[in-house]
Amino acid sequence: MTALTSTPGRAPSSAAPSAPSSSQARRRADRPKLRHTAVGLLFLAVMLFPVYWMVNASLQPSGNTLTADFLPLNPSFAGYERAIAQQGPNLVTSLLISLGTVAFSLAVAAPAAYMLSQIRSRWISVALLAILVSQMIPGIVIANALYAAYNDLGLLNSIHGLILADATHAIPFVILILRAFMMRIPPSIVEAARVDGAGVVRAFVSIVLPVSRNSLITAGLFAFLFSWSDFLFALTLTTTEAVRPVTLGIYTYLGTQVSNWSAVMATAVLSSLPAIVLLVLAQKYIAAGATGGSVK
Amino acid sequence: MPTLETPVAPGGVSPARAAAPPARGARRRRASRERLVQALFLAPAGLYLVLFFGYPVVKNVLMSLQEYTTRTFFTGEAPWVGLANYATAIGSNLFGPAMLNTALFTVGSIAGQFAIGLALASFFRKRFPLSGFLRSMLLLPWLLPLIVSSATWRSILDQDSGVLNGFLRGVGLISEPIPWLTSPSVALIAVVLVNIWVGIPFNVTILYGGLQEIPEELYEAGAMDGATGWKAFWHITWPNLRPVVSVVLVLGVVYTLKVLDIILGLTNGGPANATQTLAVRSYQESFVNFQFGVGAAFSNILILISLVFAVVYLRLNRRAVDE
Known part of the structure; x- marks a missing residue:
């Protein structure tokens, strides 16, 4: 599922062709990778925002208005009832x-x-x-x-x-x-x-x-x-x-x-x-x- | 105690049976029995495909040539009217706009889905922690019922209290709220945006699969010749991805042409018919106006357009198989 343990021959060879020691190389290779994870999370957050908003709006107490807070701090289950x-x-x-x-x-x-x-x-x-x-x-x-x-x-x-x-x-x-x-x-x-x-x-x-x-x-x-x-x-x-x-x-x-x-x-x-x-x-x-x- | 005559390992070949082939008559009987069983295995699916795909296509052609209305259901009469339904469909003042909207909706949706899908697929090709998990979570918009997505987006796009206008005003991009779904000049754009969101996961999945097929060695060899970044994309990725790209685009067109749920959920073809497409016309003529003949005429025009792209798809597919 995840590539935490990168397959040998792939990532290391492209990130650090002449690795002095494997642990050092891995640490150097991991930093840009974690940045990718952060960017990926951001993409996912944007793509799934509507899903979050659906859940958020379902927990708002109001009836016919749409004004919703960004977080359902006072969730109401009236909508679910x-x-x-x-x-x-x-x-x-x-x-x-x-x-x-x-x-x-x-x-x-x-x-x-x-x-x-x-x-x-x-x-x-x-x-x-x-x-x-x-x-x-x-x-x-x-x-x-x-x-x-x-x-x-x-x-x-x-x-x-x-x-x-x-x-x-x-x-x-x-x-x-x-x-x-x-x-x-x-x-x-x-x-x-x-x-x-x-x-x-x-x-x-x-x-x-x-x-x-x-x-x-x-x-x-x-x-x-x-x-x-x-x-x-x-x-x-x-x-x-x-x-x-x-x-x-x-x-x-x-x-x-x-x-x-x-x-x-x-x-x-x-x-x-x-x-x-x-x-x-x-x-x-x-x-x-x-x-x-x-x-x- | 096992005797010498039955040394059969589980799943192994019984020498006794293998050594004694059945007589020719028995073998022929067995072969014909085999064929009967094959037919029985295939029959339910074959029958289903004929009844639920073949019959509707034929029935639509017939209906489009008949005066088929609510009365038909009471009297059973559906007089033949030749091409009158097609004349009504093409002559109606909604035909031109519906054709144009169908084209704009399809082209806009495909362009957006493909561009964003390819960007995301390329991004996910870089292996990084959680990449597989994030990529499968990205499938969610595709798996949700379309009517659920429509309802959610309707609340987001609401002119006065929707979160999108609130956000755009908050960051100072707009001063007046945009009437996303209530203005005839904006509604089609809004519907396209939602359909792009729905279609991104499909594009990412297929394009990612295509990218995975490109051998890593090509990039390694390219890097030695100085092809990295954009250069690598144009000279290595794009030419190798082309067959997959054609398939994604053609399938995207065929599936976008028939989109109905999103438009019905968001705008119902309105405001002022600004989001009427051929699929919406067909639905409304049949199930709102109960002019099934005219509705069938619209849907046959839709099928004809899909057919052109289906043929393109099959040719591309065959070429891919031949190669």
């Missing part, structure tokens, strides 16, 4: 939809990803191309068509309808990232199981899936975050308040005039918790997804 009272059910709805999307996306994508990593055929590149292009289709195009279809099928205002729609954010990404991992599974361990008489399905369930545990976690986390963040399908595929994800709750709060900023910001903080918690606790998996699957 209001947010939980009004948006609590919506948070639960979002949670159910997101968990459903994770389960559905992994169940659909994992077997396909495995086969796409195994079969050698020129059709594979065609399939991968289609998956790449599908990620580029604007959400509003899907929403337009799904609204009409959902209206006929009675899927508007339903949790499973939103799960199916939100999976469009996740499934192409999950297929690509799982396939990239499964390509690296040594064929010998699967073949060994096959020779012992296991069928494709059993080899997949008892060998491939356990070995792919880390990439499944990464893919699942992203599926969760994509679905949790969804706003477009929440907005277009619900017409009543029966099923209302929290993103839509925030949007209705915003309206044309905001009447209670601390409640809005408290809801925003609660809606940010999954991203913040996962980034801190599951950093390894998130970083793997950000670089591996490359794109949202």
